[in-house]
């Protein structure tokens with residue numbers, strides 16, 4: 001509904017400062033909810049996809065709050081323009097605070113339950129019904145949209161522009177949706193926790209409207225997000241960008257959404273540009289010497305040993321026969337007469353990061369941002385210290401739970417229940433204290449020395465554990481110290497699952513790039529199709545430890561199979577027939593331990609002889625290159641091995657930038673051309689191939 005300016009003044013007692021202040025007051029709750037959801041997810045690898053989606057939504061809320069927090073201008077209080085805006089948005093945003101409090105209570109309840117009694121999936125289903133998840137997620141989605149709208153309106157240059165923007169049908173629809181749900185929420189009387197002591201004051205402003213409960217919008221909100229997310233893999237949305245909750249009511253598309261960047265580094269970029277009052281796009285410049293790899297670079301040095309080629313041929317057959325539910329194949333069928341993409345080199349080079357979940361796309365993304373803006377993380381270390389601590393505690397907890405399940409005792413056998421209870425009690429509090437008590441830190445430090453604990457860690461492929469659990473747990477005293485300042489490496493080693501396509505503009509040595517990071521999870525790959533338009537380079541991250549992670553559960557996942565099949569379908573896709581391909585084998589620093597703890601020959605065959613990092617990585621390279629069908633595509637492909645996290649040695653993202661700057665031949669010697677790998681393979685294995 002529209003109105004004259006005077007009508008707006010009369011109907012609204014709230015000012016913009018009050019609205020912004022209320023939203024910011026729940027910032028801590030948002031952080032705690034993210035932490036709780038992440039803890040839930042890391043404990044249950046079968047956690048519904050909606051849990052990941054909600055983490056993504058909350059990051060967006062956090063980003064919006066970050067951006068709002070810099071808008072402290074007294075003008076917001078006085079200007080009639082902002083008074084009008086306040087009157088337009090306050091109903092829509094009115095139940096943001098109660099929602100966050102209710103969500104926190106719900107998560108506390110979930111986290112307080114004993115984790116050991118039920119299997120993950122049944123527990124999640126039992127404890128958090130799909131309907132509740134839908135309600136929270138849908139409401140969050142609409143609040144994110146309303147917050148976005150507010151941010152955009154505030155940034156309008158003139159009152160007329162603001163009015164025009166707010167009058168748009170799209171804007172009105174966003175406000176209406178948020179407002180509808182605000183009203184409906186009070187009707188959810190089976191969820192008494194929705195209205196807590198602290199929130200009744202705010203909630204009471206909205207009258208419960210039974211008509212809304214019967215409305216189409218409300219009925220829509222009742223639909224299953226989980227089912228939608230699963231369906232997403234089959235039916236692309238018109239704009240190709242997934243809504244964080246799998247629904248289509250997100251009115252803002254990628255272009256006009258001011259908070260499209262989930263990654264902290266990217267968020268910082270968006271924020272800094274906002275502070276300057278400039279546009280979203282920022283110029284990140286660095287010095288030329290950053291391109292040359294430093295001494296002791298962990299990137300690859302190849303030899304010409306041809307170990308493992310026999311298995312390569314056999315293996316690739318089985319990979320080709322795999323059926324995958326990802327976007328490349330339907331697209332190929334539909335688009336058989338497509339023309340190859342044309343690139344305008346004056347535009348920023350689009351770099352698309354692809355790979356299975358956990359392969360290192362976002363870590364590389366952050367590394368690229370760091371290469372262009374070296375202080376991007378060190379500006380606000382306090383943002384990360386608590387998160388890193390929680391990461392460490394979650395890892396300890398996963399190992400202890402696995403010990404119970406696998407029947408691996410601590411050296412001090414009676415101790416495990418006590419320690420587990422202590423850790424559980426601590427980490428189930430959403431507002432866990434930081435810095436933690438000395439007693440807790442001592443307990444964790446002692447655990448790391450315990451033989452039983454280490455034995456369970458060695459069996460990490462049998463349960464879900466962060467890749468960098470050992471790094472964090474072994475550094476527990478450092479990261480628990482009150483004066484702890486996270487290093488870039490600490491931050492890069494944390495895990496945050498990506499749930500939406502994000503695009504980050506950056507400039508390095510006068511070249512402009514748009515880095516596109518996508519969610520690896522199968523159910524979230526819908527956004528890939530749109531993201532793959534006009535791509536100059538695809539960087540495919542390969543997790544070499546994936547062979548050891550055949551996770552048990554209702555549907556065992558062979559991550560290595562999945563990754564090779566995904567690579568094969570992407571690299572041979574006709575849409576990428578002019579695209580440079582960089583294959584980055586990540587986690588080289590973890591590989592020696594992995595090979596020791598998980599014999600690769602068990603997976604690839606007893607004769608593979610894959611007992612060293614070098615032999616194994618070469619074997620993997622030849623498998624990958626063997627999946628590329630045409631010689632021409634092999635010539636466009638570079639392969640490198642990387643440790644993406646150890647910044648004190650070398651930022652591997654610099655090597656990628658080196659390749660991006662000089663497509664074609666001029667790459668440094670230690671990065672091999674796929675065509676050469678293939679030729680080596682052919683010459684050393686010709687007899688085998690001719691048979």
Ligand SMILES: Nc1nc2c(ncn2[C@@H]2O[C@H](COP(=O)(O)OP(=O)(O)OP(=O)(O)O)[C@@H](O)[C@H]2O)c(=O)[nH]1
Pocket residue numbers: 355356357358359360361362363364466467468492493494495496497498499518519520521541586587588589590642643644645
């Ligand atoms: N030690 C080490 N850890 C790495 C390396 N590359 C990635 N990781 C870790 O692997 C985990 C997963 O990495 P991400 O970058 O989040 O994976 P992703 O491909 O973005 O995963 P999705 O967002 O789920 O698709 C993180 O904890 C990273 O720190 C590496 O080279 N070395």
Ligand SMILES: [Mg+2]
Pocket residue numbers: 361362363496497498517518519520
């Ligand atoms: Mg990611």
